[in-house]
Amino acid sequence: MKFKKENLENHQARITAEVDQVSFENYKRRAAKKISKKSKIAGFRPGKAPFEVVIRIHGEDYVQEQAVEILIDDIYPELIKKADINPSGPGRIEEIKSLNPPKIIFNIPLQPEVQLGDYRSIRKKYKLDVVTEEEINDVLHQLQIKFSTAESVDRPAKKGDLVALQLNANLTKPINEGKSEIIKDSPLEVIIGEKPKTEEPFPFEKFDDELIGLKVNDQKKIIHKYSPNSTFEKLQNKEIEYNIKIEGIKSLRLPELNDNFSKTAGGIDSLQELKKNIKPQLEDAKKREYDQQYFSELLEKIIDQSKIKYPPHILEDEANRVLSNFEGNLAQQNLDLETYLKLNNLKKDKFIEEDIKPAARHQLEHALVIEEISKQEKIELKKEKLEQAYTQTYLEMQATTNLKKLIRKSSKKRVTNAILIRASSRLINQQVLIRLQEIATGESNKKIKKDSANTDKREENEIKKIKGKQNEQ
Template identity: 35%
Template sequence: MKIEKTYLEDTHQLELIVETEQDVFDKAKHVAMREISKNVKIPGFRPGKAPYNRVAQYVGEDRIIDKALESFLDEIYPKVIEEIEETPYGPGQLEEVKSLEPPTLEFIVPLEPEVTLGDYRSIRIPFEASEVSEEDIHKAVEELQTQHTSVEEIEGPAEENNIVDTKITGRVIDADLDDEEALIMVNQPLPVLIKSEDEDDSKEWPFPGLSRQLLGVSPGDSLELVHEYPDEEKIAEDIRGKAVLYTVDVEKIRSRVLPELTDEFIQSVTDFETKEELLASIQDELEENAQRKDKNKYIDKIFDAILECSTVKFPIEMVKD
């Protein structure tokens, strides 16, 4: 067996041109011919008894060769891998049958990943520790309070973070009054949370910016708001590129009320007795989380620095896996 090796640097693979003994492949062809002839009725011969030329004439030699290659490859590929003395990452692939006389095959074999470390001992990265601020503790406390928020109905006027319960009717402007399809919605109940000025309102429905147009309203108020929709595919076809008049009737206004941070509240929602115990626990937990994040971030920086000064080679099959 003759093997010509070519290292493919871009893909970290070996290209192998393998030339094998003719008699080995001829033997595989005869074995394949006998297997085929057992399942094919050839006039004048019992199953499996017809000679090679007669079977080849009857079923076509290409069929014999295809079946012979299956067993032939199973037999020679392990020998090829053993002879090249390389460690494949996974199974090789037959790229081409270059010749049948003599049998010459081209294989592509993925290689195990290789890592060549650079001068990692010289890497010096300072460890940066985060500090837990009073603001961090305040946010954690506020989150706890928010989880137990109550809602109270108020008279108004509506402010940021209030919930305005409305009924909305929408009609396409310039449409015929008797055109029912021009009605986008009729008395659609819709609770609207009024967002702060710096919050993202792009996902508000039925149009962005609705909530802040309700600032200052009171129960019983009615507003007429016009919104022009862009001519874009993401917009529903019935309102795309059109102006819609929305009539917004305000039914009631609700305010979210945060519970006071009293010992009684703390005892009802946590395992602590006092505000001091809760704050100390929150600080400890935030510090533990910060230390864990700092450590992980530090390790990531070290690995990034090692990778930057090292060479890593891997086959494309590894990415697919």
């Protein structure tokens, strides 16, 4: 067998394999025997019909087709080995150029490759803000609202009221004469004057001010134009006409902040203790949010100076996973993908190309870079840490999925292996991110110097011991 190897731009190898005609004749005879075993040929036992008889009955083309299948099964593993290829997935036949002699072109996806830049030179300060008294008070206020009493009132809405309304929204200038409606008869509850929980509240900042003075059954039209930097990406630079109808107004009576409130809200004896309990929870939440942004920005810097190659099928697989997760999230909101696309006036193909694939590419490249850094930094998992990660992952899966049903569908061993793989992956990610933080903040260099100094000190002590023994002698 002769072959020629070419490396393609999409990180696949194109292998052109050529088998001599004599060898192919043998494959045709093997194919004929296989055909005669499966089909009934009058006058012959299964598998015993002569080659010429099989050709006459089934035709030369069919026998050749079966021969090519056998040939490919035979030569493909050998071809991979001789061409020194480590495939990332099954190859495919690009073209059968000829059959006399057989000349077949394969496309084989290669393993991803990551060439990291000088990631150890990247610097980024890690500065986590402390939890403030104001933030603790905000949580207490939310608890007050949660345990408040609401009373329907027959008067215009004012600051502090809980207003229930029906919301409709339309684009004032539909794109290409498309659908103008973006929200239809959506229920919404708003506390007038309440501090927004997000940087840009829905539907827009100070929307609650528009409700002051309205009564039950009142209707109002509001025009709002979103900024180019709006966090609602689909609404950036767009002008929206909101039509609201007031369904109900309730006066909120907040409980007094005291020790009795602490017992009701948190089962804690004193308000001071409740505040102490709130603080570490806020610290954890703030750290998670900060870490997510910090490491995302840090990884983007590393990706920008790295060369990352992967074949198309790996991105397609990742895109399928992202889409599947997205559909799962929609299902939790009692929505399906088709409904979501209709509500947002989106075409599925365009949505996948413009939303799903970029997200998949982002996740894939982050994962590949983390994997390569773990190799470069020689990250190793300690048994006790892995056991902790396994237990945590198991408990999380138990809370979000029906493990018993999953085990029945698959097997306990396969589910256990899946949990172990997920736990290992998560732990490696954590270790890599910690190492990157040490590098980016300069802590890694300090550790190296400290370890070096400790090594020098140990060597110095050993030398002193040896000299001391020599003097004694």
